Amino acid sequence: MDLSIFLILLQDGVINGAIYALLGLSLVLVFTVTRVIFIPQGEFVSFGALTLALLERGQTPATIWLLLALGVVSAVAQVWQGRRTLSARRVLAIAGTDLALPAAVAAVTMLLAPMKPPVAVQIALTLAIITPMGPYIYRMAFQPLAEASTLVLLIAAIGVHLALTGLGLVFFGAEGSRTEPFSSAMFEIGSLLVSGQSLWIMGVTAALVAALGAFFELTLTGKALRATAVNRLGARLVGIAPSMSSAIAFTLAGFIGALSGVLVSPLTTIYYDTGFLIGLKGFVAAIIAGLASYPIAGAAAILVGVVEALASFWASSFKEVIVFLIIIPVLLWRTWGAPVVEEDDH
Amino acid sequence: MKKAFRIAAFTAAVTISVSALGLIASGSVARAADPVRIGVTVSSTGPAASLGIPEANAVALLAKEVAGHPVQYIVLDDGTDTTKGVANMRKFISEEKVDAVVGSSVTPVTLAMVEVGAENKVPVVSLAANAKIVEPVDDKRKWAFKTPQNDRLMAKGIADHMAANGVKSVGFIGFTDAYGEGWLEEIKPALESKGIKLVAVERYNRPDTSVTGQALKLMAAKPDAIMVAGAGTPAALPARTLKERGFKGPIYQTHGAANNDFLRVGGKDVEGSVLPAGPVLVADQLPDNHPSKKVAQKFIADYEAKYGKGSVSTFGAHMYDAGLLLQAAIPAALKVAKPGTPEFRAALRDAIENAKDVVYTQGVVNMTPTDHVGQDDRARVMVQIKDGAWKLLPAGK
Numbered sequence: 201m202d203l204s205i206f207l208i209l210l211q212d213g214v215i216n217g218a219i220y221a222l223l224g225l226s227l228v229l230v231f232t233v234t235r236v237i238f239i240p241q242g243e244f245v246s247f248g249a250l251t252l253a254l255l256e257r258g259q260t261p262a263t264i265w266l267l268l269a270l271g272v273v274s275a276v277a278q279v280w281q282g283r284r285t286l287s288a289r290r291v292l293a294i295a296g297t298d299l300a301l302p303a304a305v306a307a308v309t310m311l312l313a314p315m316k317p318p319v320a321v322q323i324a325l326t327l328a329i330i331t332p333m334g335p336y337i338y339r340m341a342f343q344p345l346a347e348a349s350t351l352v353l354l355i356a357a358i359g360v361h362l363a364l365t366g367l368g369l370v371f372f373g374a375e376g377s378r379t380e381p382f383s384s385a386m387f388e389i390g391s392l393l394v395s396g397q398s399l400w401i402m403g404v405t406a407a408l409v410a411a412l413g414a415f416f417e418l419t420l421t422g423k424a425l426r427a428t429a430v431n432r433l434g435a436r437l438v439g440i441a442p443s444m445s446s447a448i449a450f451t452l453a454g455f456i457g458a459l460s461g462v463l464v465s466p467l468t469t470i471y472y473d474t475g476f477l478i479g480l481k482g483f484v485a486a487i488i489a490g491l492a493s494y495p496i497a498g499a500a501a502i503l504v505g506v507v508e509a510l511a512s513f514w515a516s517s518f519k520e521v522i523v524f525l526i527i528i529p530v531l532l533w534r535t536w537g538a539p540v541v542e543e544d545d546h
Numbered sequence: 547m548k549k550a551f552r553i554a555a556f557t558a559a560v561t562i563s564v565s566a567l568g569l570i571a572s573g574s575v576a577r578a579a580d581p582v583r584i585g586v587t588v589s590s591t592g593p594a595a596s597l598g599i600p601e602a603n604a605v606a607l608l609a610k611e612v613a614g615h616p617v618q619y620i621v622l623d624d625g626t627d628t629t630k631g632v633a634n635m636r637k638f639i640s641e642e643k644v645d646a647v648v649g650s651s652v653t654p655v656t657l658a659m660v661e662v663g664a665e666n667k668v669p670v671v672s673l674a675a676n677a678k679i680v681e682p683v684d685d686k687r688k689w690a691f692k693t694p695q696n697d698r699l700m701a702k703g704i705a706d707h708m709a710a711n712g713v714k715s716v717g718f719i720g721f722t723d724a725y726g727e728g729w730l731e732e733i734k735p736a737l738e739s740k741g742i743k744l745v746a747v748e749r750y751n752r753p754d755t756s757v758t759g760q761a762l763k764l765m766a767a768k769p770d771a772i773m774v775a776g777a778g779t780p781a782a783l784p785a786r787t788l789k790e791r792g793f794k795g796p797i798y799q800t801h802g803a804a805n806n807d808f809l810r811v812g813g814k815d816v817e818g819s820v821l822p823a824g825p826v827l828v829a830d831q832l833p834d835n836h837p838s839k840k841v842a843q844k845f846i847a848d849y850e851a852k853y854g855k856g857s858v859s860t861f862g863a864h865m866y867d868a869g870l871l872l873q874a875a876i877p878a879a880l881k882v883a884k885p886g887t888p889e890f891r892a893a894l895r896d897a898i899e900n901a902k903d904v905v906y907t908q909g910v911v912n913m914t915p916t917d918h919v920g921q922d923d924r925a926r927v928m929v930q931i932k933d934g935a936w937k938l939l940p941a942g943k
Contacts, residue, residue, distance in 0.1 A: 369595055375778060377810075513763050516719075
């Protein structure tokens with residue numbers, strides 16, 4: 201291996217790592233706020249990418265029906281859970297976010313999809329379709345279990361993952377799709393060929409990380425999320441509703457997932473089940489960060505991407521093995537190095 | 547979208563109605579002509595769904611009556627899962643009392659099913675391609691047959707084409723699963739026999755998002771041509787990366803890539819690729835004297851009438867061929883025993899093994915006690931991708 205090959209691999213790894221970083225951050229966010237290890241994170245990537253691919257072909261994506269269905273279920277769940285304290289204003293608010301919003305998104309999509317709108321509109325539609333699924337899934341599957349142990353929440357997350365994968369096959373079929381790149385520009389830097397798309401990925405990732413940082417540091421909602429992450433009970437005592445924080449965390453998860461899908465789909469073919477593997481690599485990064493630290497998760501994700509790229513060059517048959525092996529020394533180090541904290545769920 | 551849903555709904559409907567029929571038939575109503583019951587298990591979900599869905603669709607086109615006996619098909623999904631495939635197999639045998647089983651879509655699941663078939667003496671017609679399913683014919687594989695072409699036959703086509711076009715060295719990139727391994731095993735001797743060197747071997751996974759590392763390593767070995775052993779749309783990724791990295795030589799694909807989604811996803815990156823395929827892929831371009839032309843055209847017309855234009859794939863043809871094989875064998879077995887009995891199953895096995903000159907959509911089949919595939923060179927054509935479509939290459943070029 202000479203320097204130029206190493207650089208190409210490094211570049212490849214960093215680009216993939218940027219996507220893993222987005223997903224890793226989102227996993228850390230959801231876990232710290234809600235204690236849910238959000239396995240279905242990857243499904244948002246597939247749904248986002250394939251929804252965009254269908255819009256690009258001028259077809260109406262079936263994900264809008266899923267959005268409507270999830271909205272209805274979420275509304276019913278909320279009305280049922282709050283049946284003793286329901287006020288007219290509350291019902292109206294629920295109807296607005298869970299029924300009117302998805303209906304509006306679906307209507308706009310059906311109207312615009314056959315007209316093949318410009319790429320920016322397609323991407324906005326995709327994000328509008330996929331993002332609300334995050335909070336709806338939370339209301340449907342996780343809010344009723346909010347006080348359950350991490351293990352129960354994990355099992356629920358796996359259930360949601362399996363259901364979404366199955367729906368993905370029904371919606372998108374078994375074969376994959378690839379979307380048009382945002383930019384087909386190519387730059388030559390020495391022996392490196394840098395595509396415009398990869399610059400987009402790096403740029404959007406950096407911007408999103410900065411925006412998340414600002415959100416947590418500067419806004420009241422962001423601070424409320426951090427407070428919930430540090431201490432749920434304490435946050436409640438000072439008047440932060442954990443269910444509100446959780447719903448916001450899931451909204452961000454939905455948004456980041458869909459955005460990752462939109463970013464990655466021009467680079468490679470996405471299948472209905474590709475998202476799971478991408479999400480899993482984000483998960484490796486999140487684990488390395490102890491499901492707690494955002495900067496470490498981001499750095500670890502880049503590391504995962506680079507290791508993956510190098511492994512595919514040296515030992516392609518063992519690529520996945522090598523990537524997932526990273527997790528073992530980290531777990532060992534975390535078990536031996538850190539004091540054991542028992543989860544107080546009994 | 548709607549189509550995918552319709553397919554799923556249709557499969558479910560077929561399953562339900564067929565099993566409902568089965569309930570009625572097992573009563574006293576249908577004693578007049580005993581139905582022949584065929585269990586079908588394919589991978590309509592999971593990693594091999596792109597194979598399993600067209601296979602399940604093609605069941606609707608199979609013969610509903612043979613020699614005066616109704617034929618019933620019970621379709622189950624095994625989710626590309628070996629355990630589930632075996633469970634389906636046991637269900638077919640103990641609950642549904644089938645006379646033969648067709649399936650599954652991929653080699654690992656099928657190998658496990660063949661064991662169960664032999665144990666219970668039920669013939670299994672495989673839709674998966676690996677030669678190990680039927681070779682060598684021993685006590686177990688006595689009960690196993692296969693409709694897709696052997697990879698060996700396809701590999702020979704590739705090696706011949708390479709030799710004829712002056713390729714001296716080849717790089718190989720394939721799936722890390724049974725498909726890629728099977729191809730590597732077959733292509734090695736085929737290349738050796740032509741004096742072509744295999745200079746680099748790389749692997750990748752079906753859902754991989756990047757194969758840059760593998761592509762660079764292949765190109766570092768400077769092969770004249772590169773061969774990609776992948777199935778369906780994932781086979782387009784290496785071709786794309788190689789083009790991006792400036793590889794100029796010819797790229798060969800396998801027949802696993804031969805579906806229209808591959809063309810859609812591959813676009814101009816797969817232009818010029820050469821691959822071996824079943825004749826059904828280019829049915830309209832076949833010379834009129836090709837034995838399979840008529841059958842293949844009928845299959846395509848029927849399939850597209852039902853599922854829409856451009857929906858046909860060679861995977862569905864494997865199921866159709868399995869139907870043709872059973873259709874040819876059932877009359878002989880009916881002369882020996884009644885359907886639903888162990889004697890009938892044994893007679894059916896013997897009849898399949900003795901099947902002669904059965905015209906598939908993909909070639910002509912002559913089974914023997916040592917060859918449970920029975921195909922010859924007529925089951926393969928060489929195809930090139932030109933202007934985003936499959937183009938038949940004249941023999942020997």
